[in-house]
Amino acid sequence: MKKILVINPKGGCGKTTIATNLASYYALWGVPTGLVDFDAQRSSTEWLAARPAANESIHAMAGGDNLRYPNSLRRVVMDAPARTTAVRNRRLLRAADVALIPVLPSAIDIRAASLFLGETLMSGAARGTRIGLIANRVRENTLIYGRLREFLRNIGIPFVTTLRDTQNYVRAAQLGIGIFEMAPSQVEADLEQWRPLINWVEGKRRR
Ligand SMILES: Nc1ncnc2c1ncn2[C@@H]1O[C@H](COP(=O)(O)OP(=O)(O)OP(=O)(O)O)[C@@H](O)[C@H]1O
Ligand SMILES: [Mg+2]
Numbered sequence: 001m002k003k004i005l006v007i008n009p010k011g012g013c014g015k016t017t018i019a020t021n022l023a024s025y026y027a028l029w030g031v032p033t034g035l036v037d038f039d040a041q042r043s044s045t046e047w048l049a050a051r052p053a054a055n056e057s058i059h060a061m062a063g064g065d066n067l068r069y070p071n072s073l074r075r076v077v078m079d080a081p082a083r084t085t086a087v088r089n090r091r092l093l094r095a096a097d098v099a100l101i102p103v104l105p106s107a108i109d110i111r112a113a114s115l116f117l118g119e120t121l122m123s124g125a126a127r128g129t130r131i132g133l134i135a136n137r138v139r140e141n142t143l144i145y146g147r148l149r150e151f152l153r154n155i156g157i158p159f160v161t162t163l164r165d166t167q168n169y170v171r172a173a174q175l176g177i178g179i180f181e182m183a184p185s186q187v188e189a190d191l192e193q194w195r196p197l198i199n200w201v202e203g204k205r206r207r
Contacts, residue, residue, distance in 0.1 A: 001069060003076045004201055005096035009089060010112040011082035014102040014136035016043040017169050019079035024178030025198065026075045027056035034073045038063030038092065039081035050176030090125035098201050099129050102136040105148040117155060132160035132200055139165050161197040166190060
């Protein structure tokens, strides 16, 4: 069982979007998948509740301490909350095999991510966890994306992929599905951006 955590205490950076899309990717490929919602806002739980019965099922779990995951699950995706304590974050990081950290192209988000990463690395909580960074909601050719890219490239943690700003994620969230379950012609550019992310999570080398 591989546990993949999506974490960044900065609100609204895309944790639930990435967690739900990743869970639906695995489910679509027939991998028994769990989605653990650690957020009191219950966004990923609501996403699952909206999921059409015809789509591959995902095992829903509410986050908490000392969780027991069914042995049948091959992938567990953990959706972390915003505005939580450092102790909680460290506990989540220790429990995960892989942690994905989305960062938005904004000066405030870059500063917040820098603090979180500093704290995380200093604490040693992520010593056994593979950490990867994701630039999320990006509009190409903007100055602030240039700044974010520079920040992510220079921090010494793998910069896994860039996800563009698109209504596809908003629509998918509403329908309880992932972009992998939408018409391929509509999400072609997004699938391209997810490929390095999936490969990295699965430990496949980049071409
Ligand atoms: N790449 C994207 N393109 C367009 N919209 C996006 C993208 N990523 C996230 N969003 C939208 O941004 C909003 C915040 O995203 P999301 O809920 O995934 O963030 P979060 O980090 O889970 O927030 P919270 O900290 O409140 O849990 C949502 O409305 C979501 O649909
Ligand atoms: Mg969320």
